[in-house]
Amino acid sequence: MLNRHTTSEHAAGRRPTMRDIAREVGVSQSLVSIVFRDAPGASDETRQKVLETADRLGYVRNESARSLRSTRSTSIGVAFQTRQPFHGELLDGLYAATADLPNRLVLSAVSDFRDEAAAIRSLVSYRCGALVLLGPRLSEDEILRLSSGIPVVSVARRCSSPNVDWVVSDDFQGMSLALDHLTSLGHRRIVYLSAPISPGGRERQHAFEDAAESHRLDTEVTIRTSGMTEQDGAEAATALLGEGALPSAVIAFNDRCALGLLDVLVRHGIRVPDELSVIGFDDSEIASRTPISMTSVRQDPTSLAQFAVERALQRLAATGPANTPRGTILPTSLTVRSTTGPAPR
Structure with missing residues (x-):
């Protein structure tokens, strides 16, 4: 009866909770929390049952609430421009670079109706632990002020600010x-x-x-x-x-x-x-x-994204020199197609 009642509630549109998972598995809600936090205290068998049940019920963790409860956020906020095709490829690279990490990407778009400052404010309000800015248009002074409160990695633009890491192409x-x-x-x-x-x-x-x-x-x-x-x-x-x-x-x-x-x-x-x-x-x-x-x-874009994530994680872990710029220049190549040919005579 309990399982049928839970299922009918889900069918009615209520989002499943950790309490629902605990009831389904037959364990305490605190043990479910231990599994999701990847903390010690649960057997491998219990972990597997909890994760399988969560997947079956369609449970999704509320990352915003989780971030607010945490004393130190490990999420990486990304500001990108919707009209830049290359930024889409960089986003693919960022997702690939964080696929096996507990850190989650938080995206905030810069568009014709939303400027970069608004996009960054959204990421800061979410309490992201570090920011990756794709082709930032902020002034050096604005980036410096921003980096005084949160680690910043600039992609496709060099920065002289001492707290800012950057990665660019050659x-x-x-x-x-x-x-x-x-x-x-x-x-x-x-x-x-x-x-x-x-x-x-x-x-x-x-x-x-x-x-x-x-x-x-x-x-x-x-x-x-x-x-x-x-x-x-x-x-x-x-x-x-x-x-x-x-x-x-x-x-x-x-x-x-x-x-x-x-x-x-x-x-x-x-x-x-x-x-x-x-x-x-x-x-x-x-x-x-x-x-x-x-x-x-x-x-x-894959290498640019990989280096950006590495720098952000280093800042989150507080490793490496804190007040020296760390810039990375990656090689470029030329893809020859049909728009180039011999000079006209």
Whole structure:
């Protein structure tokens, strides 16, 4: 009768509780709590029965209440941008990196209707133990103030704040590979579409400038201020077309900008790559789509996420130097597809 009564309550829509699991298994609620906390005091057989029963009843722990009861949170809060395809790949990597850990990810989105400050406030109010910020747009001073109260890891943007860990891709290596590829195809008139106000935008522009100088192209390349969206790339393409004389190749700040550029070029009858080659940056999912097949500098989202989680866990465990910046630079590569070819004669 007891089991049928419990099941009917669940069917009526009531969420199962630890008390329900204890009744089903025939143990105390405190013993069920011991199992969920992975604390000593329960036999292997009891643990298995409790977990199997919880799964069968559809029990889900209230992580918010659990965090409030805890004196020290071990959850990792992640602020990400909904309009950045590469952030989706980073999130996949973060979930993979925490799959076997007791720490749980807490996500908070930055969107057109919700700024980064609001997203971070939500994570702090949840009492996350550490924050991982994907491409943060906060000022250095704001990041410094934030890190004084909670460990912060910045992904895809370097930080000089002493309490902040960061992990970035090697933009100089990526730009060098892109220019190696283009110059080997005979390209000399190359335009870079920069996004200086975007996270990491100035660093990537400096990387392009240094790579162009090392290739002895510094007097033959042009840097144009653009942005990180498809609209920015479309506007850049329109401006280039309006000038009449096209460059032989364009490297965009990211794949989204390159996609907008390609769209306008194709609509105006410009044959890519016969008349103009295009390289994106990130090698995100949109670059590999069959109709696009874009050559792109590849960042490794899995490694970026893995290092970010490692740094967050180290801060949570209070290991390593507390007041020295710990930066990690990861290698990049070039994925060659169909948007690059020999320079036009």
